[in-house]
Amino acid sequence: MSCSRLHLVLIFSCVHLVSLSGQQETGFVFNGFHQADIYTDGLARVLPDGLLQLTNDSAFQMGHAFFKLPFYFDPSDTISFYTHFVCALAPLQLGASGGHGMAFVVSPSMDLSHALQAQYLGVFSTSTNGTSPSQLIAIELDTIESLGIDELEKPHVGIDVNNATSIESTLPSYFSNALGKNVSINLLSGLPIQVWVDYDGSSLNVTLAPVDRQKPDQPLMSRSINLSDYFQHKMFVGFSAATGQLTSNQYVLGWSFSRGKELLQNLDLSKLPQAPLPRDVPLPRDEQPPLLSPPLIGLVILSVILVLLVLGVVYWYRRNKYAEVREPWEKEYGPHRFSYKSLYKATNGFGTDCCVGKGGFGNVYKGTLPLSRHIAVKRLSHNAEQGMKQFVAEVVTMGSLQHRNLVPLLGYCRRKGELLLVSEYMPNGSLDQYLFHDQNQSPSWLQRISILKDIASALNYLHTGATQVVLHRDIKSSNVMLDSDFSGRLGDFGMARFQDPRANLSATAAVGTIGYMAPELITMGTSTKTDVYAFGAFLLEVTCGRRPVEPELPVEKQYLVKWVCVCWKEASLLGTIDPRLGRETLFKEVEMVLKLGLLCTNAKPEARPTMGQVVQYLNLDLTLPDFSLNSPGIGAFMPVSIEASSSISASNSRSASIPMFVTHTILRGSGR
Ligand SMILES: *[C@@H]1O[C@H](CO)[C@@H](O)[C@H](O)[C@H]1NC(C)=O
Ligand SMILES: *[C@@H]1O[C@H](CO)[C@@H](O)[C@H](O)[C@H]1NC(C)=O
Ligand SMILES: *[C@@H]1O[C@H](CO)[C@@H](O)[C@H](O)[C@H]1NC(C)=O
Ligand SMILES: *[C@@H]1O[C@H](CO)[C@@H](O)[C@H](O)[C@H]1NC(C)=O
Ligand SMILES: *[C@@H]1O[C@H](CO)[C@@H](O)[C@H](O)[C@H]1NC(C)=O
Ligand SMILES: *[C@@H]1O[C@H](CO)[C@@H](O)[C@H](O)[C@H]1NC(C)=O
Numbered sequence: 001m002s003c004s005r006l007h008l009v010l011i012f013s014c015v016h017l018v019s020l021s022g023q024q025e026t027g028f029v030f031n032g033f034h035q036a037d038i039y040t041d042g043l044a045r046v047l048p049d050g051l052l053q054l055t056n057d058s059a060f061q062m063g064h065a066f067f068k069l070p071f072y073f074d075p076s077d078t079i080s081f082y083t084h085f086v087c088a089l090a091p092l093q094l095g096a097s098g099g100h101g102m103a104f105v106v107s108p109s110m111d112l113s114h115a116l117q118a119q120y121l122g123v124f125s126t127s128t129n130g131t132s133p134s135q136l137i138a139i140e141l142d143t144i145e146s147l148g149i150d151e152l153e154k155p156h157v158g159i160d161v162n163n164a165t166s167i168e169s170t171l172p173s174y175f176s177n178a179l180g181k182n183v184s185i186n187l188l189s190g191l192p193i194q195v196w197v198d199y200d201g202s203s204l205n206v207t208l209a210p211v212d213r214q215k216p217d218q219p220l221m222s223r224s225i226n227l228s229d230y231f232q233h234k235m236f237v238g239f240s241a242a243t244g245q246l247t248s249n250q251y252v253l254g255w256s257f258s259r260g261k262e263l264l265q266n267l268d269l270s271k272l273p274q275a276p277l278p279r280d281v282p283l284p285r286d287e288q289p290p291l292l293s294p295p296l297i298g299l300v301i302l303s304v305i306l307v308l309l310v311l312g313v314v315y316w317y318r319r320n321k322y323a324e325v326r327e328p329w330e331k332e333y334g335p336h337r338f339s340y341k342s343l344y345k346a347t348n349g350f351g352t353d354c355c356v357g358k359g360g361f362g363n364v365y366k367g368t369l370p371l372s373r374h375i376a377v378k379r380l381s382h383n384a385e386q387g388m389k390q391f392v393a394e395v396v397t398m399g400s401l402q403h404r405n406l407v408p409l410l411g412y413c414r415r416k417g418e419l420l421l422v423s424e425y426m427p428n429g430s431l432d433q434y435l436f437h438d439q440n441q442s443p444s445w446l447q448r449i450s451i452l453k454d455i456a457s458a459l460n461y462l463h464t465g466a467t468q469v470v471l472h473r474d475i476k477s478s479n480v481m482l483d484s485d486f487s488g489r490l491g492d493f494g495m496a497r498f499q500d501p502r503a504n505l506s507a508t509a510a511v512g513t514i515g516y517m518a519p520e521l522i523t524m525g526t527s528t529k530t531d532v533y534a535f536g537a538f539l540l541e542v543t544c545g546r547r548p549v550e551p552e553l554p555v556e557k558q559y560l561v562k563w564v565c566v567c568w569k570e571a572s573l574l575g576t577i578d579p580r581l582g583r584e585t586l587f588k589e590v591e592m593v594l595k596l597g598l599l600c601t602n603a604k605p606e607a608r609p610t611m612g613q614v615v616q617y618l619n620l621d622l623t624l625p626d627f628s629l630n631s632p633g634i635g636a637f638m639p640v641s642i643e644a645s646s647s648i649s650a651s652n653s654r655s656a657s658i659p660m661f662v663t664h665t666i667l668r669g670s671g672r
Pocket of ligand 1: 042043045056058594
């Protein structure tokens with residue numbers, strides 16, 4: 001009978017190999033179970049597509065499938081067998097639990113009808129625990145925690161001998177040759193799982209792997225065991241599966257078996273039938289098991305985003321804190337450019353303790369650069385980007401001017417809406433603080449005349465000495481600085497335009513300070529003559545110790561130029577001088593300076609002397625021309641446009657300003 005079966009197998013399936021020697025089966029391979037010589041009972045059946053289904057989702061059932069022919073073993077000889085099969089355990093829904101599992105069985109009989117379902121997997125019964133010589137060997141893939149039988153409470157793989165208590169069991173995993181570590185396997189994914197069971201007479205190895213992997217180098221379980229006592233002469237090999245309260249569809253897709261390692265034929269995985277997947281089965285994942293659960297991943301991502309956000313804010317804050325505006329055209333001014341950061345550090349973050357003055361244009365801060373170089377930083381706010389290029393060009397040009405009576409301009413820095421000008425720090429402040437603030441000692445005449453000569457010389461240099469004519473445009477005592485030797489130094493040139501925040505820098509707004517502004521400024525704009533006018537007012541201011549316009553005084557005294565003329569008319573010219581001047585005052589010189597002041601503030605620009613002449617007059621190298629109160633333009637003080645009273649107060653050093661737009665530029669190339 002067995003012989004005819006053999007022939008049938010050879011002729012019809014041609015898939016399993018049978019050795020005829022001694023009429024003994026040595027092995028077979030089934031890539032799907034069409035027409036395979038398979039005995040089934042219970043729920044087990046071969047589906048039309050060749051899939052061997054062991055159980056469906058009927059509860060408390062079992063199913064068995066055996067290769068119909070027995071294998072003969074000589075218990076006195078070395079017993080060995082090798083098998084490789086692909087199975088799939090699919091619960092009804094992915095992620096649901098399913099029961100109860102399946103086993104590869106080596107049994108003396110194909111009739112296991114007396115066995116129990118559920119945790120006994122259709123292999124064992126309560127009567128077969130221990131003593132009974134049932135002589136069953138099962139490799140179980142148990143998908144449920146076994147009640148009272150196994151220690152492992154999770155789906156596991158186990159080796160059972162004679163009873164349902166595994167002699168060895170472990171959680172399903174496989175050794176990934178590529179990763180060099182164990183990767184866990186979900187038995188209930190519904191995806192095909194490869195199982196190898198190797199027994200060479202002394203050790204029983206069980207190996208698992210997903211269907212798309214090679215056989216791992218390391219087995220999942222390796223148990224040294226002598227199975228001779230459990231093997232009878234004739235043994236059947238097959239599968240058993242059972243359901244309990246929980247069920248699952250359990251399939252075998254392909255199976256290869258052999259008595260010898262070398263004889264084991266390869267399964268052709270590409271030819272295997274497909275097991276239906278549980279609903280919502282995901283695509284096979286990469287070997288890497290998920291290290292983190294989704295909520296944890298979310299948390300990690302969230303914290304990473306938070307950290308990045310904080311870093312971003314810090315970066316943004318620092319960037320903003322030290323942000324500058326830098327444009328390509330500024331390249332050539334590189335050496336004159338200060339970084340905002342260095343100025344910020346030099347001035348203690350523009351702290352109030354470093355603020356040494358508030359001007360109409362912005363605050364002035366004292367700062368200390370490395371190498372204890374003292375600087376003054378003016379912060380000018382503006383909203384005119386237009387014309388900035390020209391203005392910076394002028395500032396840098398002025399910075400290159402060399403005269404001992406000019407405050408050296410060191411450089412600048414630009415930020416959005418802000419320009420910072422860096423100049424040398426003048427330790428003794430500005431002249432107006434000595435003229436108008438009683439807490440400071442009033443300068444003597446000798447000091448005053450010396451300062452006047454200094455400023456005249458500086459202005460003369462601006463008008464004639466430099467390669468270009470440079471106008472100062474805002475000469476007044478608050479713009480005259482005193483260095484450590486109390487020499488006068490002219491500062492703040494060109495700054496007048498910043499006094500009006502609305503002024504468009506490109507439109508060369510002519511701005512100055514009332515009382516120092518020549519009458520023709522409105523109609524003709526700035527010129528060296530308007531600077532001379534302002535210097536004249538400054539001469540009178542220093543000599544008389546009062547500002548050119550003081551609205552609080554009686555009407556006849558309000559305008560200094562007018563008042564000096566009135567006094568001159570009354571032959572009391574010297575009555576106008578600063579009462580704080582002491583006895584050492586050279587009254588002849590004072591009188592000359594007063595007259596020079598009137599000459600410079602002549603209403604007719606062409607009648608004013610040049611700064612070169614002014615220097616000579618002051619140095620007594622030239623005598624003043626003879627002129628009287630009746631000379632044209634003398635004493636004809638015309639306050640410029642607006643009613644000054646509203647914006648001027650004597651105690652306020654801030655300059656009142658009137659924007660006037662003229663077409664004159666501050667720099668006129670003398671050679672061009
Ligand atoms: C399971 O299979 C058996 C036998 O083939 C059949 O009688 C039963 O109806 C099936 N149960 C389900 C739930 O499909
Ligand atoms: C087998 O074991 C079960 C519990 O594990 C026990 O209830 C049963 O009585 C045992 N049967 C025999 C025959 O010893
Ligand atoms: C089950 O079988 C193993 C091995 O044959 C044996 O050591 C163990 O005592 C048995 N367990 C029970 C409960 O009989
Ligand atoms: C993998 O698992 C097996 C069995 O659980 C264990 O013997 C082996 O040491 C593990 N290998 C690694 C690399 O963790
Ligand atoms: C079982 O695995 C061990 C360790 O990997 C190996 O030494 C042994 O030869 C294997 N036995 C069989 C029968 O493959
Ligand atoms: C296994 O046990 C049998 C008898 O119990 C013995 O004859 C045989 O030599 C043993 N095999 C091995 C590999 O130890």
